[in-house]
Amino acid sequence: MISSNNLFKRKYGVTVQQQINRQILLVKRPIGIPDESCFKLITSAISQPTHGQVLLRTRFLSVDPYMRGRMNDRRSYVPPFQLNEVLNGGIVGEIVESNSNNFAKGDFVVGNLGWQDYSIAGEKEVRKINSEIAPVSTALGVLGMPGLTAYFGLLDIGKPKQGETVIVSGAAGAVGTIVGQIAKIHGCRVVGIAGSDKKTKYLIDELGFNIAINYKTVPHLRKALKEACPDGVDIYFDNVGGDISDAVISLINKYARIPLCGQISLYNEEQISMGPRLQPRLLTFSAIMQGFIVHNYENRFDEGIQQLAKWLTDKKLKYAENVVEGLENAPGAFIGLFAGENLGKQLVKVA
């Protein structure tokens, strides 16, 4: 090991500590809310990129609610994580060695890669980031999957029209913050539901939401929503599911659209959750409820990124990041999602 470490040191000029590739494994499938015992940090050697591959050093990794579903051994839209293997998700990395003509040392890239210090990636597995538009971390947030999720879910399914009322749940999260702002850009009245006064204040003061409601402290959510939406609800962008969604859906207008983006309130349930049947209301109000994942729109990602970047440079869009330092803290950051700790995009800064 010493000799390979030294080789590594000579090649990349990094310290001995950094030569070790730390990796985070899923070692136990969570029951209910995950805890630290589900994860294990190990170390391994760093591989070398072969032809067409790059070696990259992880700068940021993304923790996302949907990953909870992958921790179950259950059929879903992405295959489950395998036990005792490295977790994976959105990663921003800097290329430290390239055997590809498409990438050079120092390039920043984004891709779906392991929770580890160093990754080998094929040249088609990563996409170069234009770091002149915004900090590279935004490739995991407003200019990445969460931004695209907000963009396609709201515009393609929600179809906002001037003057309509939009409710967003999980409004202070990575997706919700962008949904609300895009709805404002389209001339809608926007009501956000979030879990702390700090968040609701941010939504109103910084992002221009018309109203934001702290569902944890409001005495009667449905009543508060009804007051907040005197003209009813035309679009409900749902990130959370459960009781909050029941309250919103009881207020929909004719031809309402309900993009289903996430159901974070249910991800840790072991049983199928029961609730009031929705079909009678959807029927009566000729409403649409549509599930989606951002990958359905893969062939339109360029359009989405370009528009989001334009709004960003035009100062029509703001973003928030909640950054935890250290790969070893990635499990904690992930677990924190379910306590609603993050305002904006939850990231882990790895190096």
Place this chain on the structure above:
Amino acid sequence: MISSNNLFKRKYGVTVQQQINRQILLVKRPIGIPDESCFKLITSAISQPTHGQVLLRTRFLSVDPYMRGRMNDRRSYVPPFQLNEVLNGGIVGEIVESNSNNFAKGDFVVGNLGWQDYSIAGEKEVRKINSEIAPVSTALGVLGMPGLTAYFGLLDIGKPKQGETVIVSGAAGAVGTIVGQIAKIHGCRVVGIAGSDKKTKYLIDELGFNIAINYKTVPHLRKALKEACPDGVDIYFDNVGGDISDAVISLINKYARIPLCGQISLYNEEQISMGPRLQPRLLTFSAIMQGFIVHNYENRFDEGIQQLAKWLTDKKLKYAENVVEGLENAPGAFIGLFAGENLGKQLVKVA
């Protein structure tokens, strides 16, 4: 009264008995399943049509599940029936006197009118029926609202594609029978769910459904549906809601479409019915659930009627009617809908 009866007799050549206008009122809002005590038959005089109006004699009246909702004093897509007023719905009538240039005595028309022997209608309230295509009763079934409901719900929301699997609940009803046949015309595999062996036999033998399941006798509905749909479910045309829908929705494929047409299993519930939350499944499978009522497509009714009539004359579409005789039996025919007594369109022959 004698003199006006005699006048009536002279004018229209009908018997004394028929001169009386019998009317059926809603006199009590039902709790749960309606019974006969909610209805009352009264008699009244026959009015005279003024300028632009017609007097018509009811030939057929339509009883439909959606009417149950109107019997509650509750906001919905149509206003509630008023107590002690004449019930109304789809009527086929023959014009016995016309003060409109658009209609002549002997014309058959369809419109939304009262449950009574004779009605006065404005010339825009009724539409002339072409009795050469099919018997006039079809204006309340395959060439009327149920046919149009099937047509727009399946084609506009369901968007059937060759080779896809379509499940229809309430399959032997006025809408379900047409949905299944239109799906067959579009090259789909069609599975019907109905409530008697007579119905399932009819669906397979007469209408060409691939499989039909009697939900009342099948030991395990979900298992039977799974076997019936080896490639999963692409479209679920839902007329019934409740447990049957839960079973179907657990089998949907990615990008499934679920037109919500009716929820007959829930119409008599006094409490909001509880069931497994659907959003996680709709989300995972990027599925669409969309409520609709046929009136949303009003500006395309001509297209729908023309196409349905063409399929009918081309023998691609069959229809069934379940006819009860006598206005006084309309309440019973309506109540029978909830026991699933009807195969095809439930009609009441009034004269």
